Amino acid sequence: MSENPLHKIMNPASISIAGASNNFRKMGTIQLLNLIKSGFTGDIMPVHPKEEQVLGKKAYASIPKLPYAPDLAILVVPTALVPEMLEDFGRIGTRSAVVITAGFKETGADGRVLEKQIIDIASRYGIRFLGPNCLGIVNTSLPLNITVSPLLSSGGHFSLASQSGTYIAQTLNYLYRNGISLNKAISVGNEANIDIVDCLEYLGDDEGTKAIGLYLEGIRDAGRFLETARRISAKKPIIAQYVGGNEAGARSGSSHTGAMAGPDFIYDGLFAQAGIIRVDTIEEVYKIGWALAMSPPLKGRRIAVLTNSGGPGSGIASTCHAQGLEVPEFSPEIQDRVCQYLPGLASARNPVDLTFHIGMETLTEKIPEILFQAEDLDGVIIHGIMDTGFVDLLYDSIKEFIDVSREDFLKVSEANLDKLVNMPSKYGKPLLISSFFGREDHCIRVFHDHAIPTFDSPEKTAKAMACLYKHLLIRRKVRDVPARNAGRTIPAEALDIVAGRKEPVIDEYTAKRILKLYGIPTTREIVAQTSEQAAAGAREIGYPVAVKACASFIAHKTEQNLVFLNVEDEAGLRKACDAILSAQPEAGILVAEMLRGKREFMAGISTHPGFPPCVMFGLGGIYAEALKDFTIRLAPLSRSDAMEMIDSIDARALVGPYRNMEEVDRQALADILIGLGEIALDLPAVKEIDLNPIIIVDGSPKVADALMVVTDR
């Protein structure tokens, strides 16, 4: 495997930048300024046609005049200059670049031509580049920062790759105020050469990165993304926001990066399969990503909640519960130990509510130590620790009554958090802090200095803990590999059927033949051309039967009243045949056993540009359309993928023993889903499969109806 191109881009020994000057109204100048001030220790060589010096650095009039080929070239020049300058860098031997300049693919036809041009130049010289239309990179380990915002902190292990430059370049102050420091950050822009999957792969292997955040507007190679992400997520948490899944989001996304979006439900399935924690806001990407990066991993879901006030305790407990965590009532032993520190009115059951009148030590040392020590508790959330933030508010009112300076007044109020901040590493359990104060409070600053995640609302703290638990479930997932056709030959008959197609629709009978070739259980059935043949078939199958029109030119049989279910006898059969043949004289007559079962599921295949075939599973029957209770995964499916699908639908209770009905054979259901994935990969001309209903007969799934659509050639 070739080295990931980001190694060189993120760790250059020398950098040349074109587009920076001494004019601070230019973005390039600000970026050079931030690069210089970031503490980058390598050579920095500005290229400028006129200036001798740029921000105190010796400038070079042109790229050929550079003393040597820099490891990394940065272009913040007018669009028209980019091809020539990239070529110049290529000629002198530079092999890595960041093209900040916009005006390419995202602007239309002319821009696409220009983008193709720089792709070709890069390929000619073996240059790997980020962008165009990106906002730079950050690597606080080196250090290195070429964004428009100055670095404010370092030492964190959370890294970010983003399809929006803003989230790399313009939030460093926001992150600082929230105690978050990025390890690495990459703005990918138009992904003309290096794409978001390269970034994911790089961050996955990067030792400084302990959790990865992604902001996504569309992935172009979902198969590679899935493969990369599922490998990484087994050990390193990935948290992502995807915004392209509806028309408004996609319109916005495509306007600024030209990325390709896809429906929301595909990303739900892709993320689930890849072991990616999906969130809905960039705030959660940052704040929960930070908690995932800096906290000891959660080992179970039993959370202790400690507060000095009831409301936040209830908000935390309630949210924990809603998010799948437990806030168990403490054991009598723990309750006894906690009680010794409680005032008379407080509760020791979990949440522990110290009430307002209490010394900080109980909240910051005594009770936390008990909770961290408890073997039946996995994580701790505390709300209410504060000192100077609160006291400072009072000083102006209080000063006329006391003879103390503000500084001294604040100083004496400072809580000692030395023990608390060490508990997470000492006991190997996460500690998350909820507080309505920000960095004006000394406690918050101490938590930030020790990388203890803080949240400005009780419920967000609980949700972050729930994401630590989600990562535990992802780590524990069975990591079985899909068979992917290895040692399996594609059934020749299936290839023949698809090869011979003239119509887009494959008729039900033939579709079911393909299913059978892949071991998918279907109804016993025959196709007849006449009522007599149908009657003979029905006698063999046994009444009641289903009678349907069967032809590649009929896609919606039910809507055309060409389906007759529960046909009880030969009289009924003949009536059905007559109806079918009079409406569609060219059609065949499918006579199938009538499956008796109350539970109906559906499964299928759909295809989407940029994605491997999607296997679908959901609630079937007449309610399917109204409830849209389904889940997807990308083919090929491993067995655990298929089993997970079955457990992912809202109606999953139907699968287990349900009311008076026996448990569904889950393995058989999984076999259908795996088989569908194989069909889709073996027979790429098949674009759509719809098996609905799949009826559960005595616990076993059987396909009652099947529709297959192939490429219209």
Next chain:
Amino acid sequence: MSENPLHKIMNPASISIAGASNNFRKMGTIQLLNLIKSGFTGDIMPVHPKEEQVLGKKAYASIPKLPYAPDLAILVVPTALVPEMLEDFGRIGTRSAVVITAGFKETGADGRVLEKQIIDIASRYGIRFLGPNCLGIVNTSLPLNITVSPLLSSGGHFSLASQSGTYIAQTLNYLYRNGISLNKAISVGNEANIDIVDCLEYLGDDEGTKAIGLYLEGIRDAGRFLETARRISAKKPIIAQYVGGNEAGARSGSSHTGAMAGPDFIYDGLFAQAGIIRVDTIEEVYKIGWALAMSPPLKGRRIAVLTNSGGPGSGIASTCHAQGLEVPEFSPEIQDRVCQYLPGLASARNPVDLTFHIGMETLTEKIPEILFQAEDLDGVIIHGIMDTGFVDLLYDSIKEFIDVSREDFLKVSEANLDKLVNMPSKYGKPLLISSFFGREDHCIRVFHDHAIPTFDSPEKTAKAMACLYKHLLIRRKVRDVPARNAGRTIPAEALDIVAGRKEPVIDEYTAKRILKLYGIPTTREIVAQTSEQAAAGAREIGYPVAVKACASFIAHKTEQNLVFLNVEDEAGLRKACDAILSAQPEAGILVAEMLRGKREFMAGISTHPGFPPCVMFGLGGIYAEALKDFTIRLAPLSRSDAMEMIDSIDARALVGPYRNMEEVDRQALADILIGLGEIALDLPAVKEIDLNPIIIVDGSPKVADALMVVTDR
């Protein structure tokens, strides 16, 4: 109607406080300090046994020694002293009190006795009081503040009533940093005398309050709450968080206020019926409540999004869409007008993305004016306005290159927002601001000064706009009043049936008789004692029929295999009768028409302490239990309540014309729900009704099975 007791509590001309001293480690002292500093202009009379002066105010050794009866008494004394002091205040003529002191009902049996004692004292003297176990009140209109936090701002029109004191007393700094200023805030504590519904009613009538926030852990009189809230929400938005709906939340809640919680789904229904906007976090109560209070009301759902960066634009657009708003592509006219201000690369379609390189004026004046003027746009969200917050970050890096002081550097960078901040009132449309900067940025401070709501993440801004839209829908709701038994006599037969009950279960046949008395359509059916009677009945009804055991001592017929559906002929009928009579010789045999319909719903009644009977409607049949797709409303139902229920379930598409099936008669479905509410109110002994399935036959609903449970007497 007697005057709401909070008028006097929130607007006293004189206050006496017991429990404040000159010791700043006492909570009472801090509260007195904040009262003095709040700008309260009335008399403040501390009661203290020893001190001559408390915080510079003349102190009185005891309550009888006060010069006159204060309008309001505040008690922050040890628990044991409360009864005696409350009595003393009553004796001198004080009729309003706030009991901050804790240690009552929330601590157990002794506390309950003590609480009963102060309730009795209050009742004897006609005292109305808040608490005990509360954290005070705020009224910035007066002004008045007796919480532990100093007031930092005023002039807002958002008011809050909370079952957690923290959210009144300890978040004023948080609110200030977010530009939020409370008009009034009330901590209700144990609600021994004044309860949260009193607060809601008071704030509903209060002119200074334009939106109401509620933090709830449990409501004791849901009927009164509903009546009050639905009256207010027609004109004034109410936004609420409820946390008692699960075991962990309820345990936490009950430990500190002793409130009574109820399942989450009841509150979902209650809030929907009352026109309350439900949110999941206290942050949303505050921030969205603020937007609801201070923004012009939204008149439609078409939102314009203007940004200087793609990511936030996509996040806003995507969230708007997910929350039911539209981010429509602009009309060609608007696009033309917007385009003249755009750089070549930017999109004018909506979201408008100016990209990073742009003067602030375009973002703060030119384009906003166009969007506010556009008649086909209802609200505006802007992300990316900033000035000093960003520039200040750069100053330390830039200062060696320029000869300007920090102050001047910041001053010249300040954007002029005069026009923008006036646009919402000028054009009568809401403007919400998304920014990653806080009050360190001059723009944010200007927005706060002009009560333009700001949010620290794009998605939260969109969600707030969606809540403005929710309030529009609530304002537009049909406000029809439930009939509530007026002019209707309770069917005597129904009263007789219930009065004569010995068993908790009413058998199916009798239950359906009650339903029929209320006009609820059921199956045609008879009850037989023998196979012969059953056969005669079946002949009259017509095959196929359903045959079931029918007795008040059998609750779960299906699970006991005493239900036979689709019985086709007399042979089948006799087999079914034999099976029933051999298993349950005492049972009757119900023979009912077999309803033919594919769509199955359910409806019912459930009862919960503190709540009027709950009417339930949902998806029925065998999937009901697995999908739990239902909604509830409290009886009595208005017609619009019932219609809203039908449209509230996930499977609502089933009701409309669906696949080949005709539209369900919604009025007939609503009649069933209204009838159930009437039964529950007429016959309070009926504790549970379960109609499942209700089968849709040719578009009309008919009850196929019914279970009624009465009080076990």
